[in-house]
Amino acid sequence: MQNLKGISQKFLKSSFSLENTFISTEKALEWIKDQNRKVDVNIEKIPFDELNAWSFENDGLKISHDSGKFFSIEGIRIKTNWGGVKSWDQPIINQPEIGYLGFLTKEINGILHFLVQAKIEPGNVNFVQLSPTLQATKSNYTRAHKGKSPAYLDYFINAKPEEIILDQLQSEQGARFLRKRNRNIILKVEDGIELLDNFIWLTLAQIKVLMSHDNLVNMDTRTVISGIPFGNYTIDEIELFSFFDSKNQLETVEKKLLNSTLLKDKALHSFDSIISFVTKRKSFYELEVETIPLDQVRNWIIEKDCIRHEENKYFRIIATKVSIENREVMSWTQPMVEPAQEGLCAFVCKEIDGVLHFAVQVKLECGNFDIIEFAPTVQCLTGNYRNSKNGSLPFLDYILNIPKEQIVFDTLQSEEGGRFFKEQNRNMLVFSGEELALDLPENFIWMTANQLQLFIKFNNYVNIQARSLLAALTFKY
C-alpha cells in the first residue's frame, strides 16, 4: 500500500477539484446523456416458468441458476428479540460469493482521477448510471458467463500491494441480502490505461457533484467512495486548497465537518465508549436465521409471476426478460426484487461543542452478518413512511417537516440495478439547530464523521444506507 500521507493528500485534492479536470462536469453530464441515448433497454415482467436457466430447485426450495452460480432467492425464518416482531419469514437474496467493486485511478494534471463506467443495469431508473471501473461477482470473473471477462479485470486480479490505496470488505442491504459483502477496492496505477468507449475520468469532486442529481451515481460507486477518508489533515494542508474561498448555504455545515475531521478529541463520545455501546447491543440482541423452502415462507404467496407478501408490503420477487441493444444485442432472463414503494434514508446532523455529529442508530436487519450495523438516523426502506403515524419511528416526522434551509442534501438514489427493479430511495442530510435536544433514543448515539470513517475500515460495522449518505459529504469545492 502506498505512503498514506501522500495518498490522503491525493484523495483530498481530488475531492476539491472541479477545475483542471479531464472533462468538465457539464460535459460529463452530456456524455452520460449520450451514453443513455446510444442504448436501448427493454425489461419485461414474465412468469417464473419462462425464466431460462433459472428454476425452482427441488420443488419450491429456492430459485437458483442452473450453474449454481450468481445468486439464489431463498426463504428464511427469523427469530430475534429485537423490536416488536419476534419472528417472521421472508424471501431473501443469497449471494455468498464476494465480488469486486473497484476503481482504477491515475493522476491527470496532478489530480487523482477515477475511471468511471457508464454502466447499463436493467433495473436502473436511468438505465445508465456511473459505476466503478469494475463491478464483478466471483461468477463474473471466474467466467461462469462463459463470455469475455470484464474490462480492466486483470488490473485487479494482479494488483500489487503498492498499487492498492483502499481495500475494504463492505456489507450490502441487510433486509434484502443474506450476509452479502463485496470487496471495495481502489487502485492507483502508474502506466497508461486504455480509455474504453463507455468509460470516463472524473475527480472525486465531480462524482460528488453528480451525486446531487437523482439516480446518476450508482450504489456501487457510492459504497466505494464512502470509504475514502476525510483525512487527518492539518489546518495548513487544508488551506493549500483555498478551502473557504467562496460562500454558499452549505458553508456552515462544511466548516463543522472540517472541525469534526480536525478536532478528533472533541467528539462527544470516546471511541472506546462507542465500542462499548456496540458490544452491549451485540451481546443482548439475538438474531437466528434459518433457511426454509420458499413454499413454506409464512405470509408470502407464490403466484405464477411473483412472490408477494399477502398484504403487498415490503417487496416482491419477480421474473424479468431483459434485452439490451447497444452495438450488439444481449438478452437474458433473471429474477429481480421489486420494492413495494420508495424509502427514506436520512442522517440528522448537529453541532456539538463546535464539531459536527451524526445521530447514528444501530439497526438489526435479518441479513446482517453480525446482528446489528450502524444505520442512518431514519431508515425506512420498505415501510410506507408517508402514512406513518406520528411518533411511530424516531425522527421521521422531524425530518419530513424540517425547514428547507436545514436540508443540505436531498436526492433520490438508486439501489443496485442488477438485482433491484427500479428501486430508488430518498437520501437526505439535515442539519439541526437548538430545536433538537442532545438526548437520543435507546439505540442511537452521536458520532463524528471521522468516527464513522474509522468503523467503515472494519467490515460489517456501517451499513450501506449510512455509507451511501456519507459518500455525499463534501467540503467546499
Add this chain to the structure above:
Amino acid sequence: MQNLKGISQKFLKSSFSLENTFISTEKALEWIKDQNRKVDVNIEKIPFDELNAWSFENDGLKISHDSGKFFSIEGIRIKTNWGGVKSWDQPIINQPEIGYLGFLTKEINGILHFLVQAKIEPGNVNFVQLSPTLQATKSNYTRAHKGKSPAYLDYFINAKPEEIILDQLQSEQGARFLRKRNRNIILKVEDGIELLDNFIWLTLAQIKVLMSHDNLVNMDTRTVISGIPFGNYTIDEIELFSFFDSKNQLETVEKKLLNSTLLKDKALHSFDSIISFVTKRKSFYELEVETIPLDQVRNWIIEKDCIRHEENKYFRIIATKVSIENREVMSWTQPMVEPAQEGLCAFVCKEIDGVLHFAVQVKLECGNFDIIEFAPTVQCLTGNYRNSKNGSLPFLDYILNIPKEQIVFDTLQSEEGGRFFKEQNRNMLVFSGEELALDLPENFIWMTANQLQLFIKFNNYVNIQARSLLAALTFKY
C-alpha cells in the same frame, strides 16, 4: 465510559505495581494453594447414557441439555478452499449465547486492583485457577440453573456507562466452538465492594507475574486482560513509573515493546495495508459450515462413552460426572471435550527498524465467525506437533529448536475448564535476531503490539490463542 487518558494511566500504573498492593504476590500464591486445599474435586468419565438431563436429541442429532440451554455438541460438515483438506466433518460445541467475562476493579492505595476469583472448574489441570470476577453464560445469569445468581452479577447487569472501562466482544477457540463469543468487560466501581471468601484483589502486574506459572491464570482472565491497551503514553508518562530501573534478560524485549507503543508511525505496514491484507483473504477464502446429525459425521465414531476420530486424532467428546466438595457438595454430569494431546501457541517477535513486531498469521478455523482471524505465528492445538516432519508447518521447527536465551515466555496455559478436560497448551514468546529474515510466508504479516491491540477492539479479528499470548506481554515491573 470514563475519561480515557485517566483510565489508561490507571491501567499502566496497575500493570507496573508489585508494591503497595492489597496482598503480596507470594501471599497470593499461598492463598491460591489454600483455596485448592480447601476443595475436593472428583471428575469421573461415564457412559453417555448415564448423563443426567443431557441426551442425544432426536436420535443422534446432537447432545443437548433438556432445558435447551448451556451448550450442545453438534456435528458439522465444512467446505473450504483453505489449506490441503477441502472438506471434513467434526463434532463442535455450539453455545450461541453471549456470556459475561467481567472484572470489577477499584483503586487501593491509588493503584487499580482487579477482583480475581479462585474458581473451581472440573476440567482444570489445577482445579482452582484465577478467573475474572464474573464468568457467566446467559443461562447462568438468566438462572437456567434455578440456583442462586453468580456473585457480583448485579454490578454488571446494572453497569452505568461511566463505570465501564473496557467492553469488547471476543471470540473463543474456532476449532472447538461454533462462532462462540463472550462479552469481555471491566468495570471501575467507586463504592465499597464486599470481598467474598474465594476472591482477592490483585494488580495487573501481579496477574501477569502469576501467568508465568503453569495453569494458574485461566483462559477467561487472559482474554479480558489482553484487551487492556498498552496505551499511547508519552515518554514522560512512562518515566513516572521508573521504567528501566532494573536489569534482567527481558529488558531488550521490553524496550522494543515500549518503542512499538510509542513509535506508532514506525510500524513496517500501515494500518490500512493490514486491512487490505485481511480484505484480500476474506474475499478469497470460503468457509461453508453446515450442521449435520452427529451420527452422520464422517470419520468419527460414536461409542458408548466417547465420540472419537477413527485415528484417535484431534479430540474426543466424553461424558463426565463431577462432584465438588467445598463447604457444600455439588454434583452434576456434563459432556466435555478431551484433547488428543497438548498443543503449542507461539509468537515469533523481531525488531524491525527499532520497533518490536510480531509474525502474525491469518488462520481459518471452522468455527470462526468471519472466516479468518489473526493467530499466533505457530498454532497447532490439535496436531501431533512433536512428530511433525521438518517444514510441514512454518516456524514450528524454528521455535522448537530456538536457543533458551531467545525465549521470553514459556509456560503451560489451560483452556476453559468448564468445557475442556485437562487441556493445556504450551504458550511461548520468542525473540528473533538476524537469523530470521523479514520475508514471511503467504498468510503471515508483521504487526506491532499496538496494531494488534487496535484490532482487538473490533470483534472477531484476533483469535483467543493470540490474545492469550498478548496477555502475557509486560513492561518491566
